[in-house]
Amino acid sequence: MKPMIPRSLEGGALALVLSLASLPALAAEVLPSWNDGVAKARILAFVRAVTEPGGKDFVPPAERIAVFDNDGTLWSEQPMYFQLAFAIDRVKALAPQHPEWQTTQPFKAALEGDLKTLAASGEKGLLELVMATHAGNTSEEFAQAVRDWVKTARHPWLQRPYTELTFQPMRELLDHLRANGFKTWIVSGGGVEFLRVVSEALYGVPPEQVIGSSVQTKYELRNGLPVIVRLPTIDFIDDKAGKPVGIHKTIGRRPIAALGNSDGDFQMLEWTTSAPGARLGVIVHHDDAEREFAYDRKSHVGRLERALDEAGARGWTVLSIRQDWKQVFPSR
């Protein structure tokens, strides 16, 4: 079996390295937080296939588009989407000015910490909560609120800042794909303006490569200076069948690799993997109650059922956090 070697090391430099190091040691340098197993082998074989010059599955760099879901795929999403924690904190802060929220949903649920009711409202409910608490804000005011929150907020169970709850193996995969000429995109059901604030620092993904749900905005002058203002109207829900629509809208071509973790990612994986040529579809299965969380079919957040049932027939790789990841979160 040919060893897994990053393309960036092939060619002249590789010959020198090979004379100095054993092959298994070299191979271990790629995706170090991944255990050797089917998931890692398939991912590396896919990357090698599409980058092999003259190979039958070669894909020109411009078409090496990889799309990643965010919540549950690039970072944790239990017990609630992290953006929901942001929205709840915001509702609590603004509650004194809104006595009516004590008796109106979804504000009542947010104030009471009723996660079940909130989760049942899905990505749309989340967006509505964020929308209501930030309507009239400029894009810059909203970004500042996210930056401020991210600095101090901590996950209620894991007792770490949310920004430390990204998945180390996925960060390594993003790097590996980019080192092999891929353009990496995030395609999230969460709000695009929230995620863009942190995507570069957390994942090396610039704002213009983040696709997400959005509210309508309006261009206007305030004190003579132009601003973009958030309106209390939903523009786009980037979830389920909305994900391929969002991808087409923004990227304008079909990805060759898609990674997700819930039925909300089903159509994104279907769209990506049903064209000819080498394609990669990966479903992250949260099955590690020890180190992270274990949930699938019955979860209100990140429900995974159809995509799990059909993964085999569709050639998608089901990644087991318990088995495939040596380390889950970044070292502190």
Place this chain on the structure above:
Amino acid sequence: MKPMIPRSLEGGALALVLSLASLPALAAEVLPSWNDGVAKARILAFVRAVTEPGGKDFVPPAERIAVFDNDGTLWSEQPMYFQLAFAIDRVKALAPQHPEWQTTQPFKAALEGDLKTLAASGEKGLLELVMATHAGNTSEEFAQAVRDWVKTARHPWLQRPYTELTFQPMRELLDHLRANGFKTWIVSGGGVEFLRVVSEALYGVPPEQVIGSSVQTKYELRNGLPVIVRLPTIDFIDDKAGKPVGIHKTIGRRPIAALGNSDGDFQMLEWTTSAPGARLGVIVHHDDAEREFAYDRKSHVGRLERALDEAGARGWTVLSIRQDWKQVFPSR
């Protein structure tokens, strides 16, 4: 005065080049289709300012975002937007199946070649025409129709394929900006799915860096395979105040350079140039009836009035095609 030297030549390689060539000859290599004048000097000074390491106006590469209008800025737009010619040809081809079009606007105007009526309906009218003639098409069917049309269609007055009517000086500027670490974007009032078919070949701009007007689309299965279908509903009009909104939606950060040619680009230039730091705003003034077209305040297509009146006060450069461009179209 320091000579204008492309950043890509600075450093070690430059020293060698300098010892072999005279400075004026070197300077002439940049933007060869541009005459020396205020417009060229300002553009080159801006690029130098934002790329000068340690300089007070230095901008990190990731934030070097340049946005270009398309119709009238990157290629001609008279006597009608080229996409309108595409739509008219399509209306004519489908007319036998639609007898009602003989008496219904804007189809009647399209069939009769009544450009004045069509132009008066603006980018929105154009989008509606394209929408009506392609509703129900998949994104791939639509792209194929554009590819087929572009192969054979010719400009009625200039007797050249539309694809030969790009502006050579602007293509050089796109290259120069990219060579200096800029990401170049097209922000067009025209349809994004039309423009993406040709943007890479004509301008070196990949589909994911094209922002434009759009119709809503829907994800569905046809014969078991997923497709993106065009719906007869407008999604977004990327014109006037819509341009900064489209930029914010798609890029998520503010450009530092904007180039346009009509009042439809006013807000895009205003948004770009009213932040602190070095900013470039350029208005292309079509004043060359000999080699291209001469029009501004009274034109139904690409009307330029407010942006021309306010350019001076706002620090925008008004580029005269007659004076600033040595060559307009690419050599055949």
